[in-house]
Amino acid sequence: MFVINCPYCGERDQQEFKAGGEAHIERPKQPTELSDDEWAEYLFMRKNIKGVQYERWNHAHGCRKWFNMIRDTSNDEIKAIYKMGEKPPSI
Amino acid sequence: MGNKYSVFSLIKNALSYHENWQRAWKDPAPKKEYDAVIVGGGGHGLATAYYLAKKHNMKNIAVVEKGWIGGGNTGRNTTIIRSNYLWDASAGLYDHALKIWEGLSQELNYNVMFSQRGVMNLAHNLQDVRDLKRRTHANRLNGIDAVYLSTEEVKKFCPIINTSQDIRYPVLGGTLQRRAGTARHDAVAWGYARGADEMGVDIIQNCEVKGIKRNGDSVEGIETTKGFIKTKKIGVVAAGHSSVIANMAGIRLPLESKPLQALVSEPVKPIIDTVVMSNAVHAYVSQSDKGELVIGAGTDDYVSYTQKGSHQIVEGTLNAILELYPIFSRMRMLRQWGGIVDICPDASPILSKTSIKGLYFNCGWGTGGFKATPGSGDLFAHTIANDEPHKLNAAFNLNRFVSGDLVDEHGAAAVAH
Numbered sequence: 001m002f003v004i005n006c007p008y009c010g011e012r013d014q015q016e017f018k019a020g021g022e023a024h025i026e027r028p029k030q031p032t033e034l035s036d037d038e039w040a041e042y043l044f045m046r047k048n049i050k051g052v053q054y055e056r057w058n059h060a061h062g063c064r065k066w067f068n069m070i071r072d073t074s075n076d077e078i079k080a081i082y083k084m085g086e087k088p089p090s091i
Numbered sequence: 092m093g094n095k096y097s098v099f100s101l102i103k104n105a106l107s108y109h110e111n112w113q114r115a116w117k118d119p120a121p122k123k124e125y126d127a128v129i130v131g132g133g134g135h136g137l138a139t140a141y142y143l144a145k146k147h148n149m150k151n152i153a154v155v156e157k158g159w160i161g162g163g164n165t166g167r168n169t170t171i172i173r174s175n176y177l178w179d180a181s182a183g184l185y186d187h188a189l190k191i192w193e194g195l196s197q198e199l200n201y202n203v204m205f206s207q208r209g210v211m212n213l214a215h216n217l218q219d220v221r222d223l224k225r226r227t228h229a230n231r232l233n234g235i236d237a238v239y240l241s242t243e244e245v246k247k248f249c250p251i252i253n254t255s256q257d258i259r260y261p262v263l264g265g266t267l268q269r270r271a272g273t274a275r276h277d278a279v280a281w282g283y284a285r286g287a288d289e290m291g292v293d294i295i296q297n298c299e300v301k302g303i304k305r306n307g308d309s310v311e312g313i314e315t316t317k318g319f320i321k322t323k324k325i326g327v328v329a330a331g332h333s334s335v336i337a338n339m340a341g342i343r344l345p346l347e348s349k350p351l352q353a354l355v356s357e358p359v360k361p362i363i364d365t366v367v368m369s370n371a372v373h374a375y376v377s378q379s380d381k382g383e384l385v386i387g388a389g390t391d392d393y394v395s396y397t398q399k400g401s402h403q404i405v406e407g408t409l410n411a412i413l414e415l416y417p418i419f420s421r422m423r424m425l426r427q428w429g430g431i432v433d434i435c436p437d438a439s440p441i442l443s444k445t446s447i448k449g450l451y452f453n454c455g456w457g458t459g460g461f462k463a464t465p466g467s468g469d470l471f472a473h474t475i476a477n478d479e480p481h482k483l484n485a486a487f488n489l490n491r492f493v494s495g496d497l498v499d500e501h502g503a504a505a506v507a508h
Contacts, residue, residue, distance in 0.1 A: 001402050015401065015403045019392045036494070039493075040345075040492045043492075044492040046343070046345065047343070049338075049394075050332065055393070055394070074397065075397060
């Protein structure tokens with residue numbers, strides 16, 4: 001449980017948010033060209049990092065907007081928050 | 092067995108004030124090389140080592156554990172054992188484990204306090220009723236004992252449940268597996284550790300894996316905090332940390348590690364003599380032999396390795412429990428804790444070879460691995476020793492995420508998340 005600084009609404013309790021998993025997984029540009037292995041990689045395989053991880057979050061019980069977060073999963077410390085489409089800041 | 096526990100050994104040791112009991116397992120330094128190394132000294136890892144030594148005659152093996160044995164999810168779960176899963180593959184896997192549980196204390200000469208007090212799953216809406224009836228039929232076709240109960244029968248089996256129809260989620264019925272129950276979780280780790288140690292397995296605690304050495308497509312050994320250990324076979328049974336080990340070997344797994352919480356109340360006199368689970372309102376409760384109510388809460392939805400969960404998860408579970416059991420309204424909670432569970436997209440485990448020769452993974456048990464401990468160890472040992480899965484764990488291979496042949500137990504099998 002922690003406090004998240006929504007880029008649109010400011011600081012709110014984490015229970016207002018929904019975690020959306022690993023960020024920057026790009027949808028395949030040519031889905032018809034993909035092999036089964038590549039589909040599995042895109043759909044199921046995750047880095048699941050212990051340490052600094054890039055994630056998507058949604059302010060589900062607030063503005064309902066998506067944004068990105070850099071968070072240390074070993075201690076839940078939030079390193080940075082940035083909007084969708086923006087380049088991740090260097091940390 | 093050099094140090095067999097019996098009433099005679101108890102009397103003999105009582106005469107010396109219980110000061111001369113032998114250690115249950117040794118504390119060896121790692122050798123330079125082993126035929127196989129198991130990474131992770133929880134119940135599943137120790138059981139794997141035990142069956143490798145016992146059934147496959149592999150005695151030159153080690154279990155490496157970064158903390159102390161049984162200190163991870165083995166000591167953090169709510170000790171529920173059942174096999175009433177929907178799909179054939181899961182039914183085969185979990186009932187294999189349940190059959191081993193039934194004779195485990197005798198086999199290990201160690202009391203794991205397996206208690207077949209029954210597990211009851213509740214239905215709170217029409218869809219629950221249909222799902223639970225379907226699962227009961229599927230279970231019976233697979234030879235697993237299961238009965239469907241009406242609301243009155245639920246009340247008769249567990250009188251403290253509030254079955255009035257004016258609560259937010261009234262009890263419309265339930266299922267009961269009588270062979271299901273609970274066991275003492277620490278004893279399972281200790282019993283397997285003692286059994287494996289006696290057959291010559293080295294159990295090395297405080298030994299964290301730092302790297303996996305590969306030679307092309309096969310493994311050569313592991314880097315640990317106690318030095319390099321050479322081996323041709325590595326069985327990884329690291330639960331929430333499976334992805335961390337996979338990253339060391341340069342492969343990816345379809346897992347997300349999340350905190351799962353549990354809590355116990357102050358001890359009280361016997362009040363609930365079974366295990367009651369409800370998926371819909373997410374409440375499950377049983378009573379330990381010490382008298383504490385043992386309550387399982389849900390997972391948080393974000394990846395975290397902190398072994399702490401969010402407060403609102405516990406609050407939600409307790410709300411549901413109070414509505415179902417008004418009698419608990421003045422109970423005080425004693426302890427709360429979290430464990431890191433590795434969740435697969437289809438809520439089924441992975442017991443599998445990998446693309447790297449000699450590297451095997453037993454992971455993805457998510458929120459419900461404890462019940463499978465003996466079966467998981469047995470089947471994983473078979474997979475490592477023969478370099479081929481047993482027919483009972485063939486469906487739980489890593490390749491199912493490529494082929495699409497998933498074992499989708501999310502919501503299907505009374506899995507509480």
